[in-house]
Amino acid sequence: xxxxxxxxxxxxxxxxxxxxxxxxxxxxxxxxxxxxxxxxxxxxxxxxxxxxxxxxxxxxxxxxxxxxxxxxxxxxxxxxxxxxxxxxxxxxxxxxxxxxxxxxxxxxxxxxxxxxxxxxxxxxxxxxxxxxxxxxxxxxxxxxxxxxxxxxxxxxxxxxxxxxxxxxxxxxxxxxxxxxxxxxxxx
Numbered sequence: 001x002x003x004x005x006x007x008x009x010x011x012x013x014x015x016x017x018x019x020x021x022x023x024x025x026x027x028x029x030x031x032x033x034x035x036x037x038x039x040x041x042x043x044x045x046x047x048x049x050x051x052x053x054x055x056x057x058x059x060x061x062x063x064x065x066x067x068x069x070x071x072x073x074x075x076x077x078x079x080x081x082x083x084x085x086x087x088x089x090x091x092x093x094x095x096x097x098x099x100x101x102x103x104x105x106x107x108x109x110x111x112x113x114x115x116x117x118x119x120x121x122x123x124x125x126x127x128x129x130x131x132x133x134x135x136x137x138x139x140x141x142x143x144x145x146x147x148x149x150x151x152x153x154x155x156x157x158x159x160x161x162x163x164x165x166x167x168x169x170x171x172x173x174x175x176x177x178x179x180x181x182x183x184x185x186x187x
Contacts, residue, residue, distance in 0.1 A: 018069035018151055027072045037169040038064050040071035042078035063152050063160035070147030074140055142177050154182040
């Protein structure tokens with residue numbers, strides 16, 4: 001148990017060092033037994049690391065930590081995205097309610113038209129939001145990868161991405177982007 005506490009202290013030190021280098025507030029670290037892999041939670045400014053990630057070799061673990069701290073530089077943008085999504089959903093839900101409230105008819109049309117309009121708008125918005133969210137998430141990941149590569153070197157960052165890809169946490173686009181970064185820095 002003492003070894004794990006020493007390792008956790010080492011991680012906390014790495015997070016603090018990386019946060020200082022990137023000029024961001026030091027994120028808190030939450031150690032969990034199982035999860036879907038390491039992640040950064042912008043709402044709480046917290047990094048979550050699972051035991052499988054902690055079992056990575058030290059250089060790879062260092063890159064993973066640097067990547068998650070890299071997300072802390074995007075915190076304001078992530079929080080603005082979250083706020084915008086909440087406001088959009090609130091507005092989307094309020095429109096049919098307002099139409100229903102101001103309608104003077106007491107028949108089926110009073111409910112049907114706002115309901116159909118709401119369902120159509122919800123469908124369109126969900127499609128738009130999912131496409132936008134996927135693009136934003138990919139951009140956030142590439143940015144955090146670039147920050148990790150800047151802190152630790154592109155070769156180590158590529159090795160860490162390949163290790164995380166083996167665990168199913170990294171897609172091919174991120175690996176290709178890091179390989180391209182490695183090629184461009186070696187030329």
